[in-house]
Structure formats: structure tokens, C-alpha cells
Amino acid sequence: MNIPLTMFLVFIAITLGITYWASKRSAGASAYFAASRQIKGWQNGIAVAGDYMSAASFLGIAGIIAFQGYDGFLFSVGWLVAYLTVLLVIAEPLRNAGKYTMADVLAYRLKPRPVRGMASLSTLTVSTFYMIAQMVGAGTLVKLLLGGMVTYNQAVIGVGLLMIVYVVFGGMLATTWVQIIKAILLMSGTFLLSILVMAHFHFSFSQFFAAIGQVTYHDAKGAVVVKDFLTPGLRYKPPYGPLDLISLGLALIFGTAGLPHILVRFYTVPDAKTARHSVVWAMVLIGSFYIMTTFLGFGAATIVGPDFIKGHGGTNMSAPLLAQALAGNIFFAFISAIAFATILAVVAGLTISATTSFSHDFWTNVIHKGVERKPGEEVMVARISAFVVGAVAIGLAIVLQTANVAFLVALAFAVAASANLPVIVLSIFWRRFNTAGAVTGLAVGLLASIGLILISPSLMGIDPPTVVGAARHIFQAKAIFPLENPGILSIPLGFMGAIIGTLVSSEPSSQEKFNELLVRSNTGLGAEKATAH
Amino acid sequence: MANAARNLEIAQPKQYQASQSTWDKIAESKEFQDLMATKKMFIVPAFIFFVVYYFALPVLVGYAPAFMSIKIGFVNLAYLFALSQFFVAWIIAGLYVRAANNFDRLAKDILDKAEDAKGGK
DSSP states (O other): OOHHHHHHHHHHHHHHHHHHHHHHTTOOHHHHHHHHGGOOOOHHHHHHHHHHHHHHIIHHHHHHHHHHHHHHHHHHHHHHHHHIIIIIIIIIHHHOOSSSSSSHHTTSOHHHHHHHHHHHHHHHHHHHHHHHHHHHHHHHHHHHHTTTOOOOOHHHHHHHHHHHHHHHHHHHHHHHHHHHHHHHHHHHHHHHHHHHHHHHTTTTTHHHHHTTTTTTEEOOTEEEEOOOOSSSTTSOOTTTTHHHHHHHHHHHHGGGGGGGGHGGGGGSSSSSSHHHHHHHHHHHHHHHHHHHHHHHHHHHIIIHHHHHHHTTTTTGGHHHHHHHHHHHHHHHHHHHHHHHHHHHHHHHHHHHHHHIIIIIIIIIIIISSTSSSSSSSSHHHHHHHHHHHHHHHHHHHHHHHTOOOOOOHHHHHIIIIIIHHHHHHHHOOOOOOOOHHHHHHHHHHHHHHHHHHHHHHBBBBBOOOOGGGGGSBBOOOOOOOOOOHHHHHHHHHHHHHHHHHHTOOOOOHHHTHHHHHHHHHHOTOOOOOOOOO | HHHHHHHHHHHHHSOOOHHHHHHHHHHHSHHHHHHHHHHHHHHHHHHHHHHHHHHHHHHHHHOOHHTTTOOTTTHHHHHHHHHHHHHHHHHHHHHHHHHHHHHHHHHHHHHHHHHHHHHOO
């Protein structure tokens, strides 16, 4: 029996058991959308970590460090430091003033229908982009990890069906526990792998870093190259590299606090203080994990080597191949199962945030003006939309099988930073802010991010005819915008859109209600309480 | 506007409700002003510090790669500075949690007062 497959099946069996357990506790909107707000601080912290550390950060980051050294480690830094924005600025006001989505906070003092409509559109855009990237990755990876036992399409359909089952039947409670289990697995796997890497170097940091100082591989022309992988600049080269690095930093620092699937997690705890503690728990786990990417990435570069990885599945396989090199096939299977769990937990989180926004913001509040026509309608609509979201994600992942979709993650962060974050921040802190400002801010942030990515080197570039498939640029022309990450331009544009939209219009009621939002968000007066099962 | 009012009622059925003048009164009270001042005194400098400290990394790595490649022990300055970001982030988070206990205390007074006023009516 194939060992990776067995481990996949064990994980699936456990999570389905949890879903069955959760399904009996998911009656009612607060239970379904927010796990009755009874998740403990440390549990939510682990779940945030599980929701956040995607395949891009586990497999992707190990791969980038394995091939481009130090510059890859800069992603790791940004992914943790970003949580200070969440902690200092967003988590507590959101928990105090909102109910299920980020739009709840905006709708307090602004006109609910236009604001919720736009916020929902932005949420669905971020979630869909992010999900397509995850699903395409999932298809390729599961196929590779199972050694050809399933096809790409079967893998995508399997992942899609599982995420639908978790979300439709188990709601937020099942999603939370899938994320908790995944985070624990990921942390232990990464820790074990790090120990094994150090054991390989006889627990001597000087030997480890000496090896990093002379990574040997063949370049594109077949010549042997020896490089110090701890030197900056292997990925971000002049003239635009440094600017791209800053732009990436901006998107991470301001985008994380605008990611809908992270924000909804703060509604699952009883109060703002617990939300705060859960961010700290998440920071401890996420930080420890990203420090350990040193061992994963540089370990793969030194022990396995870029040449071997290139010939055995490519950059994303760096971490699993490292496991195989250090401890054989069973450990390879274990790390593969963790990668699989990672993908499932993240897509489940994305699905539930997308469906919550669709049913709560769009269906109930925009179309039906805040009235649930019959009890349980909101939850029912969410369950139906989870099917639709899942089906669309499966379909797009199959269509985009050979497309280069890595830029979609950057795009999701850029939209979150340029559209969502400005309006959340201005709505909490700026008395003058109004509906027109929120709608233009969201629209400008969304369009600027998408527009700039479309004309960036991620999509535009001239390839020689030998380049085919996913590596080939979609538009065969010189890139108009020189940076891969649009944040440095799109974030200021999002803020400007929101500010100018506000200044050219007048809405006295939004200013009058500012005091209410200010008091609610800062004291927790009247905040949503936990509900009994 | 009728829509908005109805929305609030339906979207937050069990929530604390109060008149506009009550919210204004709380917002203008000394206790609330104290809370906001206390929060600002920590959050604004902490936010500015972490943003400056964080962006120093890509700026230095991007524009002074030779300087950042200086060897220190068996690693280099670039790696040490990147590693320090993790510990700085954790320290700021720890300090914030300590400071926030103070915010909670100030907020609780406001909450108690508001609930009392509500009960007294």
C-alpha cells in the first residue's frame, strides 16, 4: 500500500469525523458562521496560524529559499511582522463592532447596501484569486506526492469536494478544527525536519552556514555555479528589485490585516481581549514556523541541491524532497500529508469567508435589505453558495491547469491591502469618512491592484519560443509596470480614492454616528456575545 | 435612512442599543477621552516604530547589499537583521498585551457606567 496515500486517507478520515461532530453543533447563524463565538484564545490563535500558513508559505517559501537563498527569507519576515498591524490596529475594533464580516464594521455608520455590496465584491475577489492559486497548486502537488496514482483533475476534484463537505456540513466549527489540526501537524513536521537538517550538520551552525556559503548547481546554460546563498540580491536584482521588495513588504504589512479569511476568525472568540490573545498565540506559532524556514529552505539548497529538485518536480517539492533525503519514504509521506492538510485547511477557510460574505452581506443585506425572510435563510444560502464556490474553484483550477497562477497570491494580498484595509482603517479612525469614500476606495483599490498586475512582469514579458506551458507569459510584450507587486502604487491609490470620494461628498449621518462606532469599537460596549450550543 | 435603521435593528437584535445623545455623552466623557489618550500613547509610537524598523530591512538589503553582506561570525548582517525582526515583533506584541490590560481596566469603568445608566432608566 502506498504510504503517502494511507496518510492522506487517515487525515481525511479524522477531519470527516470532526465535520460530523461539528455538524450537530452548527445550528443557527452564530454557530454556523462564528462557531458560537466560543473558540478559546489559544485555539483561535492556532487556527489563525493554520488558516494563514498556506501551501505558498510552506512549500513555496522553502522552494524560493532553496533556489534564491536569502531573498526568499524576506517573505518569511514580512509574513510575521504583518501581524503587528492585525494586533495593534484591526483585531479588537473588528471584534467589538462587527458580527460576521468586515463589512459589518463599515455598515455601522455608512449606508449599508452600497458599502456591503462593494465589500462583498472585494471579499469574493480576494478569496477567489487566493483559492485558484491554492487549488492549482493542490492539483499539481497531490499528483506529484502520490506518485502518479491520481491525475491532476482527480486531485483538484477531491480537494474541492472535501472543502465543500467541511464548510457545508461543519461550518466554522469544523473549519476551525481542521485548521488547528493542520497547524499542529505543520509545526511538528517543520520542527522535526529542522532537527534532522541540523543533525545532518552535526548540530553545528558553523558547518550549516558554511555549506550555505557555497551552494553548487548548474545554471540555465549548463555551467557549474557556486554561490553564497546568504547574500541578498539573488532574486531582487537592480534596477527594480529593491523597489519591488519594498512594494512586497507594503502588500504584506497592510494586506494581511485586510484578508477576509483571517478577519472572520476574530468573530469566533467571546470578546476582544480573547481576540488579542489569539493574535499573540498566532504570532508565536507563525514566527517560529518562519524562522524554521531557514532550515527548510537552506537545508534543501545544501542537502538536496537545486539541480536535483529541478529534476524531481520543481521548486515546490523542495521540502518533501528534503524530508526524503534525510529520513526516507515514510517521512516523505508524512511531510506530503502535511502539505495536503495545509492546502485543505486554507481552502476551507477561504470558502467559509467567501460564503459568509455572500450570504450575510450580499444576499441578506444588499438584496433583501437586512431582512431574513424565513429563519435560517442566511445559513441555507451560505451552504448553497459553498457548493457554488467549490464548483467554480474546481472548474477554474481545471481550466487554468497549465497557467502560471503564482501571481494570484500576490494579487490577493494587493487587493486586501489596497481596497479592504484603507476603508476599514478610515471607517474606524476618520470622523469625516462616508459612504462615497468607502465605495470609491474599495473600487479604486480593487481596480488599481488588478490593473497593475495585468501590466506587470507577472503577466507580461517576451519569451523565446522554447518557453512553453506555465512558464510562458500570458501577454507577449514588454511589461508596462516594472514591479511584480503593485502595493507601492495601489495602496496609496486606494487611500486616495477613499479620501477624495469622501471629500467631494457630504453625509452628515455618517459623522453623527462616528461616536457610536468609536465607543463600540474601543470599549466593546454592546459587542456580540458568545452563544450557547 | 429608514433602511439603515431597520438594518441595524435586524442585524444586531440583541445588541446594546442607545440613543445618539447617549453615545455622544460617552464619547465626550473624561473616562473615554482618557482611554483614547492612553491607547494612542502606546499604539501610535509602537506602530511607527515597527513600520520604520521593518522597512529598514528591504531598504538596506535593496540599496546597500554590500554593507548588508558584511560577515558577522558565520552569518552576515542581512540575516541577523532579518532574524531580529522576529524578536522585535514578539517583543512589541508582548508590550502591547501588557499595555492593553490597562486599556481593559479603563474600558471596564466606561462599560459599567453605561450599563448602570441603562439599568437605571
